Structure formats: C-alpha cells, structure tokens
Amino acid sequence: MTLDDLAALITQRAKASPDESWTAKLLAKGPEKAAEKFGEEAIEAVIEAVKGDRERLASEAADVLFHLLVMLESRGVALAEVMAELDRRQTQSGLAEKAKRKT
Template sequence: MSESKPRVDFDALAAIVAQRAGADAGASYTRSLIEKGVAKCAQKLGEEAVETALAAVAADTKAVVSEAADLLYHLAVLLQVRGVPLEDIYAELGRRTAQSGLEEKASRPKG
C-alpha cells in the first residue's frame, strides 16, 4: 500500500509562503526571494508563466503540472510580498463570475 501524498490547495500554499516569509533567508528560498523585492518576484512569476505556456504547447503534461505548480508558488510569493490577501482575489473572482466573461470584459474601463 502506497502512502497518499498531501494535497495542498492555494490557501494552504499561501499559508506556507506566509510562514516561510518570516524564516531566515539562509534557510528559506521563499524568504530569500522576498528579500530581493517585488520586481524580482514579478520576474520569477513571469518566467514561470512562460515556462508553463511552453510546456503546454509542447504537449508535455508532466511538465505542465510541474511548471503550473511553480507558477502558483511564485504567484503566492508575489501576493505575499505585495500584501494582497487571497480574500481580495476570491472576492474579485466572485464578482467576475457573477456575469458572463464577455459582459465582464465589456464593463471594464477602456484605457
């Protein structure tokens, strides 16, 4: 019988990132990344987004899973460093999903 692996949802991931944000930078990649600032965190998020997209186009499902996990981790780090609570994201998603995507896009300010 094999051990089941723990399932980590985005709330749990964000909590882990928040905890590790307070750790020593020498012991925590998360803390060392946060210490480099928002720009570096944003750069890492962008890199992971591109890597996820490239894996998807290459039709490499295992790589998509791996890169998507990296992407979500780096998103959690960026939200942490910017002080954006997940509840704000969830509220925005709730607002947007209350109508069709086309209606939501049409309601955005033109810029």
C-alpha cells in the same frame, strides 16, 4: 494541499531567515524580483503547454501557482482578496465583464 494552505505556508516562510528559506530569500529581493520570477515560470508553463507535455506542464503550473502567491505576498495582497474578486466576477458573464473594461 489547497491554495489556502500554500498561501499560509508562504506567509510563514516569509518570516524565516533568507539563509533558511528560498521563499524568504526571494521576498528579500523585493516585489520586482518576485514578479520577475513569476513571469519566468509563466513562460515556462506556456512552453510546456505548447509542446503538449502534460507531466512537465503540471510541474510548471505548480511553479506558476507558487510564484503567483509569492508575488502577492510581496505586495501584501491576500489570496482571499483574489478569491473575492473571482467571486464578484461570477455575477456576470465573461463577455460582459470584458466589455465593461473597455468603457
């Protein structure tokens, strides 16, 4: 499954009844709840990375990606917009990009 496939699945599930879909249920609680859930999953991934458990890290990373896409969906931000920003950033070094943010 690609991130595009996952984003499309989330968009599809967002249209379902909250009684039938975890994604729809989460989205029905609003963007703030989606952001909170993303944050929880990110913290869990960090914990597994520090512990060095590769299998658990992979599992938590999957949760992070899923909930990132749900959070984006909750605010109407398409994965294509994020990918376009990543493409734009490839035209300069990471150090130059960070320095530019400070000015």
